[in-house]
Amino acid sequence: MELSFNKVKFRITKLKIAYLSLISVFLLYLIKDMQFNTAFVDEAIYATIGEEVLRKIYWENAISWMGGSYLYPVISGFINRYYGLEGIRMFSALCVLTAGVLSAKLARLLGGKYSSLAALIFFLFSSLSLNLGQLGTYDTPSLMCMSISFYCVITSRYHIGKRKFLLLILSSFFMTLAVLSKYVAILFVPTIILAIIPTVKNTTEFIKHIPKLTVYILCWSLPFTALVGWYVFVNYSQVINFFEGDFFSEPSNLLTIFTTLIQSTNFIIIGATTSLVYALLKVKGEKKWLVIVLFIGGLAPILYHLSSMNIRSFPKHLVFTLFYWVPLTGWILNKIYTKLTQVSNSFTFINNSYQLIWTTLFILIITNTWLSFAKHWQFQRSWPSSTATLEYLREHRKNDDKIFAEAAAIYKFHMFEGFEDPSAWPSTWHLEYKGKFGVDAMKMAISEKAFDYIILNDYFTSEINREIKPVINEYYEVVAFDDYKLSGVHTITTLVWQPKDDTNILVLSENNDWFSYFSKP
Numbered sequence: 001m002e003l004s005f006n007k008v009k010f011r012i013t014k015l016k017i018a019y020l021s022l023i024s025v026f027l028l029y030l031i032k033d034m035q036f037n038t039a040f041v042d043e044a045i046y047a048t049i050g051e052e053v054l055r056k057i058y059w060e061n062a063i064s065w066m067g068g069s070y071l072y073p074v075i076s077g078f079i080n081r082y083y084g085l086e087g088i089r090m091f092s093a094l095c096v097l098t099a100g101v102l103s104a105k106l107a108r109l110l111g112g113k114y115s116s117l118a119a120l121i122f123f124l125f126s127s128l129s130l131n132l133g134q135l136g137t138y139d140t141p142s143l144m145c146m147s148i149s150f151y152c153v154i155t156s157r158y159h160i161g162k163r164k165f166l167l168l169i170l171s172s173f174f175m176t177l178a179v180l181s182k183y184v185a186i187l188f189v190p191t192i193i194l195a196i197i198p199t200v201k202n203t204t205e206f207i208k209h210i211p212k213l214t215v216y217i218l219c220w221s222l223p224f225t226a227l228v229g230w231y232v233f234v235n236y237s238q239v240i241n242f243f244e245g246d247f248f249s250e251p252s253n254l255l256t257i258f259t260t261l262i263q264s265t266n267f268i269i270i271g272a273t274t275s276l277v278y279a280l281l282k283v284k285g286e287k288k289w290l291v292i293v294l295f296i297g298g299l300a301p302i303l304y305h306l307s308s309m310n311i312r313s314f315p316k317h318l319v320f321t322l323f324y325w326v327p328l329t330g331w332i333l334n335k336i337y338t339k340l341t342q343v344s345n346s347f348t349f350i351n352n353s354y355q356l357i358w359t360t361l362f363i364l365i366i367t368n369t370w371l372s373f374a375k376h377w378q379f380q381r382s383w384p385s386s387t388a389t390l391e392y393l394r395e396h397r398k399n400d401d402k403i404f405a406e407a408a409a410i411y412k413f414h415m416f417e418g419f420e421d422p423s424a425w426p427s428t429w430h431l432e433y434k435g436k437f438g439v440d441a442m443k444m445a446i447s448e449k450a451f452d453y454i455i456l457n458d459y460f461t462s463e464i465n466r467e468i469k470p471v472i473n474e475y476y477e478v479v480a481f482d483d484y485k486l487s488g489v490h491t492i493t494t495l496v497w498q499p500k501d502d503t504n505i506l507v508l509s510e511n512n513d514w515f516s517y518f519s520k521p
Contacts, residue, residue, distance in 0.1 A: 015113050018397075019104075019120065023097065026124040030093045030133050031285020034086040036380040038387055041460065043076075043136040044413035047088060057308055064238035067248055072138035080413075088136035096133040099147040099323050100124045106154065107189040107327035110290060111334040119330035121365070127375035128264055130321045134380070135341035138182045139316045145178035146185050147323055150297070153195045153220070154290070161262040165219055168196070172223040179228055181243075184317060187304055191297040191324075196220060199289045252311035260311065261302060264318050266368055271329025274299060278332060291328060298324035310483060378487040384457050388415050388482035389494050392454070401452035402426070404445070406460050426451070428461040428468075441466050446471045457494035459486075 049062045050073035063069060079087045100123040107119035123129055132140060149171045156167035175192060178185035196216050202205040232239050262269065272295055279291035300318040340357070355450075393411065397403070401424075405411055410425040426445075433441035433450065445451065448466060454476055456465050476497035483493050 013461060015117065022117075022120055022124060023101070023482070026097060026100075026133075027093060030130070031090065033380070034089045034134065036134065037383065038385050038390070039085055039410050039413050040135060040137075040383055041407040041410055042148060043085065043088060044407070044409040046073045046076040046136065046138060047080045047085075047361050048077070048409050048413050049073040050075065051080065052077075054078065054081075059236060063235050064241040065245060067242065068138045068142075068182045071177070071180045072141055072182075075141065076136060085136065085413075091132050092140040093133040095144035096123070096129050096319070098144045099319075100129065101409055102147045102151045103323045103326055106152060106290075106294065106328075107330040109154070110287060110327055111331035114337075115327070115330035115334040117330075118333055119326040121369075122268060122326040122329055123322055125369050125372055126268075126319075126322055127372040127379070128322060130376040131379045132316060132319050134376075137316070139319070142178045142181035142185045143319055145174045145181060146188055146320065147175075147177060149175035150188070150192060150195065150323075153192050153297075156216075157195070157198070157286075162215075168216060168219045169223060172220045176224050176227045180231060180375075184301075184304075184313075187300040188297060188320070191293060191300060192220065193217060194296060195293050197289075199286045199446045219471065220496075248312050249308075249310055252309055252310035254306070254309070256311060257305055257309070257314065260314055261318070263316055265321065265325070267364075268322065268325050268329050271332050272325035275328035275332040278335065291331075294324045294328055298322075298328075326358065381485070381487050384459050384486065384492050384494055385482075386410050386414065386494070387478065389455060389496060392480045392496060397453065400424075402450065403453045403455065404428070404431075404442075404451040405453075405455035406457055406465065408455075411455070428456070428464050439464060442468050443471045446475055449475055450499065454497040456497075457492055459492055476500055 045066075047062055049066070050070070053057060053070050053074050056078050063302040066073075075091070076088050079091055083090070088388050100120060104116045104120040108116035132143070152167045152171035153172065156164045156171070159167060171192065175185070175189065178188075197213060198209050200209060275291055276295045279288045283291065298321040301314075301320050305311065305314050305317070390411065393403070393415065397415075399423075403411060403424070404426045406428045408425040416426065428442070431438065431441040431445065433445040436444055442464075446454070454472055456469075456472075458465050475502045478495050479498045480496040481493055483491050486492050
């Protein structure tokens with residue numbers, strides 16, 4: 001079927017309809033529920049930092065601990081001004097969609113249109129992609145820019161002359177944006193360099209390509225090095241402080257990391273590994289090299305977390321792995337389908353079981369997709385909602401009140417205030433008070449009733465909370481609380497305290513979790 005518009009003809013095929021349907025379902029599913037929960041602390045932090053930068057104030061020195069430049073916070077803060085949290089999350093959905101479409105295009109280079117369609121399904125409807133698509137963090141623009149960079153460099157392999165150099169420069173530019181969005185994207189620079197290397201039959205042919213290869217690598221690396229180098233030079237002390245610090249470490253063990261990997265990637269890891277083995281044994285030339293490069297690209301985040309034994313942000317980084325590995329899974333499934341079709345007429349057993357095999361495979365894919373949506377439902381409820389607490393604050397808080405809170409940025413973000421006084425929203429992560437720091441500063445400030453409200457829920461800083469709660473109970477009283485079921489299972493309680501009146505005394509229950517307040521006669 002063909003349509004024409006202004007003498008431009010468009011060919012409509014079943015495959016194009018399937019592509020558009022998948023993209024539409026992905027976007028509509030995410031868009032319909034962008035208010036699934038109040039802001040996660042990371043979303044709030046980036047947006048509030050971005051707002052401060054837009055106002056040309058830099059209280060946070062965020063580059064020293066954030067793991068990226070001000071690029072994404074400024075984007076987040078700007079979007080928030082006009083479209084709020086829903087707009088920020090919509091931007092993330094579009095970033096994830098872009099990566100999914102480019103991943104499908106890589107699958108098409110490997111195995112054709114059906115491999116591409118399978119890759120698009122596996123990427124868009126993985127719980128990892130669904131979760132990240134509704135989370136306004138710097139992972140999404142980093143993922144998008146990295147995917148554009150990699151696709152440009154792969155495409156450059158099929159061009160010569162000016163177009164090839166243009167694609168390499170574009171790749172370098174977008175990888176720079178990926179790294180400035182989130183430093184972890186630098187893990188994929190070796191993959192980009194590998195993708196530039198041409199396919200050769202022998203060592204002699206490779207030696208002949210060295211001069212051209214050197215020019216290509218320089219064409220890519222010089223702009224990247226210059227831009228990233230300039231950024232590091234300008235922000236040297238803060239960047240060094242970040243890499244010397246321990247801001248994104250959550251020590252774990254091998255079993256936990258492997259369990260997270262398997263639960264998150266499911267059969268994708270099997271498909272990618274099978275693809276690599278098949279390519280090494282049966283495939284030659286350009287396609288073999290592309291399979292190897294894609295596998296190495298997907299392996300990079302896994303090796304990083306295994307080498308550091310750090311579980312922090314691992315599920316988010318596995319979306320990068322998906323980008324590289326779903327094309328391999330789509331390709332190998334297409335290969336299996338083709339092989340079975342070829343031999344089905346020669347082997348009676350396969351011919352008789354053909355329908356059963358594909359029915360089983362279809363059921364497995366549907367089941368996996370359903371589990372992805374179930375995991376996404378749990379993700380949407382995986383941090384405590386601040387709705388009730390925010391309602392209380394809006395009703396009772398005065399403009400000059402100081403609020404000391406666990407993840408204080410959430411309240412600062414939703415109330416869109418606090419940009420005139422840097423001390424108005426102190427957090428349990430860090431506090432400086434009268435020459436003291438950390439827990440000692442918190443205890444002193446609490447004992448002096450320096451805060452008008454204290455808000456804790458034991459979700460982000462439970463260990464610190466245990467240290468300061470005895471002091472809070474001595475000088476403050478609970479004025480509001482809210483129960484919330486995390487992932488629909490575990491109840492977590494957010495407590496709001498105000499300074500005690502001298503006429504009130506505090507009685508603790510036996511388990512020290514629930515409080516009763518009685519007034520003196």
